[in-house]
Amino acid sequence: xxxxxxxxxxxxxxxxxxxxxxxxLSVKDGEFLxxxxxxxxxxxxxxxxxxxxxxxxxxSLRIGGVDVVDMPPKDRDIAMVFQSYALYPHMTVFENIxxxxxxxxxxxxxxxxxxxxxxxxxxxxxxxxxxxANLSGGQRQRVAMGRAMVREPAAFLMDEPLSNLDAKLRVxxxxxxxxxxxxxxxxxxxxxxxxxxxxTMGDRVAVLKGGVLQQVDxxxxxxxxxxxxxxxxxxxSPSMNLFEATLTGDELMSGALAIRLQDAAFVRRPGLKSxxxxxxxxxxxxxxxxxSSLESGRKYQTIPAKVTSIEELGSEQIVHLDIDAVRVDxxxxxxxxDFGLASNAVAKFEPTSKVRSGSEIRLALDDTKxxxxxxxxxxxI
Amino acid sequence: MTRQKRSHHKLKRAVAPYLYLSPSLLxxxxxxxxxxxxxxxxxxxxxAVLRRDPSFAGLKHYQAIFDDPVFWASLWHTLYFTCxxxxxxxTIGMAFALMLNSDRINPTLRxxxxxxxxxPWLFTAVIIAVIWRLLLEPNGVVNSILMQISIIxxxxxxxxxxxTALHAVTFANIWAGYPLFMVSLLAGLQGIPKDFYEAADxxxxxxxxxxxxxxxxxxxxxxxxxxxxxxxxxxxxxPLVWITTGGGPIYSTEVLSxxxxxxxxxxxxxxxxxxxxxxxxxxxLGLTLFYIRYQKAR
Numbered sequence: 001x002x003x004x005x006x007x008x009x010x011x012x013x014x015x016x017x018x019x020x021x022x023x024x025l026s027v028k029d030g031e032f033l034x035x036x037x038x039x040x041x042x043x044x045x046x047x048x049x050x051x052x053x054x055x056x057x058x059x060s061l062r063i064g065g066v067d068v069v070d071m072p073p074k075d076r077d078i079a080m081v082f083q084s085y086a087l088y089p090h091m092t093v094f095e096n097i098x099x100x101x102x103x104x105x106x107x108x109x110x111x112x113x114x115x116x117x118x119x120x121x122x123x124x125x126x127x128x129x130x131x132x133a134n135l136s137g138g139q140r141q142r143v144a145m146g147r148a149m150v151r152e153p154a155a156f157l158m159d160e161p162l163s164n165l166d167a168k169l170r171v172x173x174x175x176x177x178x179x180x181x182x183x184x185x186x187x188x189x190x191x192x193x194x195x196x197x198x199x200t201m202g203d204r205v206a207v208l209k210g211g212v213l214q215q216v217d218x219x220x221x222x223x224x225x226x227x228x229x230x231x232x233x234x235x236x237s238p239s240m241n242l243f244e245a246t247l248t249g250d251e252l253m254s255g256a257l258a259i260r261l262q263d264a265a266f267v268r269r270p271g272l273k274s275x276x277x278x279x280x281x282x283x284x285x286x287x288x289x290x291x292s293s294l295e296s297g298r299k300y301q302t303i304p305a306k307v308t309s310i311e312e313l314g315s316e317q318i319v320h321l322d323i324d325a326v327r328v329d330x331x332x333x334x335x336x337x338d339f340g341l342a343s344n345a346v347a348k349f350e351p352t353s354k355v356r357s358g359s360e361i362r363l364a365l366d367d368t369k370x371x372x373x374x375x376x377x378x379x380x381i
Numbered sequence: 382m383t384r385q386k387r388s389h390h391k392l393k394r395a396v397a398p399y400l401y402l403s404p405s406l407l408x409x410x411x412x413x414x415x416x417x418x419x420x421x422x423x424x425x426x427x428x429a430v431l432r433r434d435p436s437f438a439g440l441k442h443y444q445a446i447f448d449d450p451v452f453w454a455s456l457w458h459t460l461y462f463t464c465x466x467x468x469x470x471x472t473i474g475m476a477f478a479l480m481l482n483s484d485r486i487n488p489t490l491r492x493x494x495x496x497x498x499x500x501p502w503l504f505t506a507v508i509i510a511v512i513w514r515l516l517l518e519p520n521g522v523v524n525s526i527l528m529q530i531s532i533i534x535x536x537x538x539x540x541x542x543x544x545t546a547l548h549a550v551t552f553a554n555i556w557a558g559y560p561l562f563m564v565s566l567l568a569g570l571q572g573i574p575k576d577f578y579e580a581a582d583x584x585x586x587x588x589x590x591x592x593x594x595x596x597x598x599x600x601x602x603x604x605x606x607x608x609x610x611x612x613x614x615x616x617x618x619x620p621l622v623w624i625t626t627g628g629g630p631i632y633s634t635e636v637l638s639x640x641x642x643x644x645x646x647x648x649x650x651x652x653x654x655x656x657x658x659x660x661x662x663x664x665x666l667g668l669t670l671f672y673i674r675y676q677k678a679r
Contacts, residue, residue, distance in 0.1 A: 053579050074585035086576035090598040099594070100584035151584070 002064030002154035002187055003029045004050065009059035011045055019045045020211045030185045032178070034202035036192055038234070038333050042211040043191045044159055050189060051080050051157050064154050079148035081158040085140050087132040094128040097146040118146045138169045145180065155187040162197065174201055195235055199223070207231050209331065229378035232283050232371055233330025238318060238346040240283045242328040244375060247275045252282055254325035257303055261367060269372055271381040280381070281328050281373040286318070288369035289347035291355055292362040300364035307355050308343040317353055321345040321363065331378070417662070423655035430651045442656035451632050452657065455640040462551050462636055463615045467608055469555040474562025482570040502560035510624035513553040514540065540626050543633035550625055550634050554618060562607055569603040570596070609672040613665055637661050
């Protein structure tokens with residue numbers, strides 16, 4: 001078990017493309033850290049550099065206090081789970097799990113003892129003689145985990161290990177990996193593009209964009225206090241609604257829209273005062289928007305909106321809305337999918353809501369839950 | 382659709398594939414099956430082809446062949462020639478394929494080597510035979526180089542000496558045939574997921590361990606298929622042997638194909654030649670069945 005420390009890590013390719021720029025990250029002993037970001041943000045490159053599969057252009061990388069920048073992968077005392085699992089199709093589950101021990105020349109009895117132990121933990125005992133082709137996706141995933149566990153490494157590196165599984169199995173394996181990590185207590189760095197995985201699995205989450213680290217924090221703090229509009233838009237599903245507005249007195253004016261801010265907002269965000277009379281970006285999460293006909297007791301202020309479409313999920317309804325305000329792009333390429341052509345906002349309504357597609361409604365919003373960002377830098381105010 | 386129309390449509394659908402197959406079936410029937418059956422018939426006749434009403438000979442010609450020491454020598458030479466060719470085709474093909482697949486070689490050099498290594502494949506057997514006859518002449522380049530670096534003391538008559546002729550012919554055939562393996566294995570190598578090697582790197586595998594535990598098992602289906610095909614083809618090689626040595630000196634490079642040819646067109650013993658051809662057919666058939674069974678098993 002060990003601490004993994006990245007200091008000023010850079011990765012530049014031959015065409016002068018900066019895949020990773022000045023990455024500083026410290027993963028504590030036994031911690032489960034998630035590296036998350038949209039495709040092409042450099043998260044897999046970062047993981048592969050830690051594994052030693054990619055060269056580090058500059059910076060220092062320490063695992064368990066040892067500088068490993070010039071070490072080959074095998075000497076770094078890490079184990080990796082690949083997105084494809086990289087199971088050898090011609091070997092049985094037993095041979096796959098015991099492969100590293102076989103390479104190390106460990107006697108068969110010792111190998112068998114250790115593989116049996118791991119198979120028991122992962123419930124693979126009855127499958128030890130099967131070939132990967134005869135296993136289900138979830139079983140293959142577990143074999144890949146077993147192969148990583150067999151070496152008792154200082155750190156686990158996982159590269160989108162659940163992305164090849166169907167949705168239901170992914171939820172199950174998410175829980176399995178999390179509990180396994182807690183049980184083993186091994187430092188784990190887990191790469192994913194799925195923010196649900198990021199929020200539910202890790203002790204801390206590091207958000208990357210364009211090779212630059214945006215924020216490292218606990219999932220709760222990332223959700224509640226994103227440092228910039230990108231993190232705000234990336235974390236949470238559906239994405240946070242972001243709009244441009246002018247702060248006039250204690251009102252946010254955007255298009256025909258006016259949202260009155262309570263004094264508490266200025267107390268919580270003292271920086272907001274300096275934006276008086278200027279443009280500001282405000283954000284509100286879909287779960288902080290309500291159907292006003294269901295929320296009359298709470299006295300939220302309401303704004304007009306037109307329902308463009310509704311996704312019924314049973315436990316909730318995702319309502320796509322058109323409101324008269326200028327939407328701001330968070331810079332997350334995946335976020336665009338949340339909005340249809342005619343809509344510029346998304347809300348999560350109770351299943352009891354009776355709104356229908358095409359109807360004009362009053363949208364209740366909890367203004368204490370608003371987030372504010374600088375319109376130029378997109379940094380949180 | 383009426384019932385009649387429907388059954389007509391059904392019939393058309395059932396017959397269509399056979400109509401498409403019929404031209405090739407006709408050609409194979411006329412050019413392969415018919416001659417094959419005719420040759421099998423000749424092998425049981427006295428003075429086949431030469432006489433208008435040949436008499437039935439039973440297994441006489443087979444008996445004659447099996448009693449002929451030259452036949453056994455040819456069979457042994459064929460096996461040696463074939464086994465050595467297949468083994469070296471595979472090893473050389475594998476070595477070159479691994480080299481061409483390595484990303485440690487400069488890409489430009491790799492492309493040049495790729496063209497260079499595939500060259501032998503572009504030549505017909507006749508040209509290969511002529512090239513090697515020139516190279517291996519007593520006064521040729523090979524002797525001159527080997528003498529300069531003191532590997533041989535005097536000029537060797539590679540194709541004319543009974544001790545070296547079979548090795549020389551086999552060598553020429555190895556040179557001519559490795560590109561098939563190289564190209565097939567290279568395609569196979571490029572299909573092996575990179576993850577396998579990266580996972581092995583992390584697990585601490587050395588280069589030779591990656592070759593033994595990942596590369597070769599991953600290439601096994603290709604190695605077996607191509608080896609079997611090569612075995613079948615090499616067994617029947619005729620022009621290379623015929624042009625370089627003609628089966629000599631003193632039968633030292635006689636293979637089944639040249640043996641059969643001589644029976645037919647030097648001795649005009651077409652019945653015995655047919656029997657010998659049937660023996661070759663049976664050996665090839667055995668290998669082919671083995672190959673088909675292997676392909677089916679996959």
